Amino acid sequence: xxxxxxxxxxxxxxxxxxxxxxxxxxxxxxxxxxxxxxxxxxxxxxxxxxxxxxxxxxxxxxxxxxxxxxxxxxxxxxxxxxxxxxxxxxxxxxxxxxxxxxxxxxxxxxxxxxxxxxxxxxxxxxxxxxxxxxxxxxxxxxxxxxxxxxxxxxxxxxxxxxxxxxxxxxxxxxxxxxxxxxxxxxxxxxxxxxxxxxxxxxxxxxxxxxxxxxxxxxxxxxxxxxxxxxxxxxxxxxxxxxxxxxxxxxxxxxxxxxxxxxxxxxxxxxxxxxxxxxxxxxxxxxxxxxxxxxxxxxxxxxxxxxxxxxxxxxxxxxxxxxxxxxxxxxxxxxxxxxxxxxxxxxxxxxxxxxxxxxxxxxxxxxxxxxxxxxxxxxxxxxxxxxxxxxxxxxxxxxxxxxxxxxxxxxxxxxxxxxxxxxxxxxxxxxxxx
Ligand code: URA
Numbered sequence: 475x476x477x478x479x480x481x482x483x484x485x486x487x488x489x490x491x492x493x494x495x496x497x498x499x500x501x502x503x504x505x506x507x508x509x510x511x512x513x514x515x516x517x518x519x520x521x522x523x524x525x526x527x528x529x530x531x532x533x534x535x536x537x538x539x540x541x542x543x544x545x546x547x548x549x550x551x552x553x554x555x556x557x558x559x560x561x562x563x564x565x566x567x568x569x570x571x572x573x574x575x576x577x578x579x580x581x582x583x584x585x586x587x588x589x590x591x592x593x594x595x596x597x598x599x600x601x602x603x604x605x606x607x608x609x610x611x612x613x614x615x616x617x618x619x620x621x622x623x624x625x626x627x628x629x630x631x632x633x634x635x636x637x638x639x640x641x642x643x644x645x646x647x648x649x650x651x652x653x654x655x656x657x658x659x660x661x662x663x664x665x666x667x668x669x670x671x672x673x674x675x676x677x678x679x680x681x682x683x684x685x686x687x688x689x690x691x692x693x694x695x696x697x698x699x700x701x702x703x704x705x706x707x708x709x710x711x712x713x714x715x716x717x718x719x720x721x722x723x724x725x726x727x728x729x730x731x732x733x734x735x736x737x738x739x740x741x742x743x744x745x746x747x748x749x750x751x752x753x754x755x756x757x758x759x760x761x762x763x764x765x766x767x768x769x770x771x772x773x774x775x776x777x778x779x780x781x782x783x784x785x786x787x788x789x790x791x792x793x794x795x796x797x798x799x800x801x802x803x804x805x806x807x808x809x810x811x812x813x814x815x816x817x818x819x820x821x822x823x824x825x826x827x828x829x830x831x832x833x834x835x836x837x838x839x840x841x842x843x844x845x846x847x848x849x850x851x852x853x854x855x856x857x858x859x860x861x862x863x864x865x866x867x868x869x870x871x872x873x874x875x876x877x878x879x880x881x882x883x884x885x886x887x888x889x890x891x892x893x894x895x896x897x898x899x900x901x902x903x904x905x906x907x
Contacts (some may be wrong), residue, residue: 477501477511484518492531499535503634509641516638516647524652526697532652533698536638536660541629543583545666547614550579551757553705554667555749558658558691559591561679561829562716566594566624567730568738569746569753571782574622575773576750576766578757581617582624583665587838587846590679590829592723595626600724600803600848604792622786632660651687655694662699669705669756671749672696676904677714679825685710685904692907707752708907711745712900715823715858718742722837722851724803725872731800734780741857741902747771748903804849806872810879814862818892822858827889831882835873847874852886858900862892 475497484490498515501507524532545552553573557563566584574580584606587593595606608616608625616623635657642648662670672695675681676688692708699706718739720729733742751766760766773779784794796802832838836847853870856862868890873879 520647529652533656536634539634552667553669553757557673560675560713561825562721564726564730572779575778575782580622601792631664659698672708675713680713710904719854723848725851728800806849810871812869821891
């Protein structure tokens with residue numbers, strides 16, 4: 475097989491065979507095929523697209539390029555959750571204990587934040603002592619004992635995707651549905667769960683800015699998951715404004731704890747109930763979505779989900795006093811107010827811009843190597859459709875650098891648009907695929 479022929483075939487709009495896909499994925503991972511040939515192929519794929527069959531074969535080839543995480547020592551049906559990334563998305567911190575308290579094992583491998591979106595592992599490190607590097611034995615033992623463990627990715631998962639993604643990033647070939655779907659799913663499928671619930675975000679703070687593309691991505695990922703024997707469902711949810719009120723690591727942990735104490739923001743609670751219901755049904759802990767939702771509401775109202783979070787923190791070496799008394803969590807030196815200059819309603823706030831403000835304050839990473847400031851971030855006081863009066867606080871900026879904080883106060887005034895009442899009601903869940 476020659477790489478030249480594969481590029482030419484795709485350039486001319488033909489479908490690649492499984493063997494051809496395996497050839498270029500393997501060859502590139504090993505370093506036998508140079509960047510310039512793969513770049514040309516990626517552009518041909520970008521322009522001429524891939525069929526569903528090609529996308530599944532690409533996913534399999536990337537999945538097979540690395541390690542797989544065996545969860546067979548964990549008892550019960552394992553259902554994973556994955557979000558395509560958003561701003562203020564602390565869902566895992568709330569949803570994990572909720573479904574674990576309903577009896578579903580949560581064996582979660584999470585990531586760190588990059589760019590304007592945050593990562594669960596960074597957030598968890600706001601709790602003193604909490605370890606996210608667990609041995610395989612400890613991870614398994616914790617899930618078997620208390621139904622929940624969260625750790626960083628171990629092993630070399632989908633190295634082909636790492637190389638291809640880095641190349642796509644510099645060749646303007648990232649935003650192709652097949653390439654995104656296969657990239658995400660090759661990593662998800664490497665963890666041996668029985669089912670997967672995907673939270674596909676759409677809107678200004680998401681990868682997918684419009685519904686049609688989010689739907690296509692969701693459909694493609696669900697097809698890949700199901701075709702590989704995993705029960706897969708996707709929830710398409712709104713990311714036009716941050717989820718909840720808090721953006722930033724310790725601030726989000728505090729909001730997650732409040733939510734587990736049954737005192738959370740409406741959108742975050744609703745998203746957790748929706749995703750959790752699908753997880754419980756796939757995991758055979760409920761027959762119907764309504765029944766699953768009732769169980770989830772019950773663990774929130776009874777305090778069982780909160781207790782589960784405490785158990786989880788304790789099991790991973792964290793200081794539970796940080797959960798019981800959230801004022802112990804890292805706090806920024808300055809808290810500055812963003813005040814409205816006019817009366818009206820919040821019309822919009824670009825979630826990506828809000829995320830970038832948090833990043834500028836130190837809450838996120840510009841590059842993989844950046845250090846983050848766990849205490850920095852933004853807490854909104856108003857959300858889209860809320861009524862505001864002149865002089866009322868729209869948001870609080872938490873910063874350890876007064877100058878940077880003041881700059882973000884100015885930027886947020888521009889980002890949070892005030893005007894007439896929106897005509898259309900805002901939606902959180904668009905559809906289920
Ligand atoms: N996230 C991924 O992991 N891969 C993509 O291609 C896009 C987003």
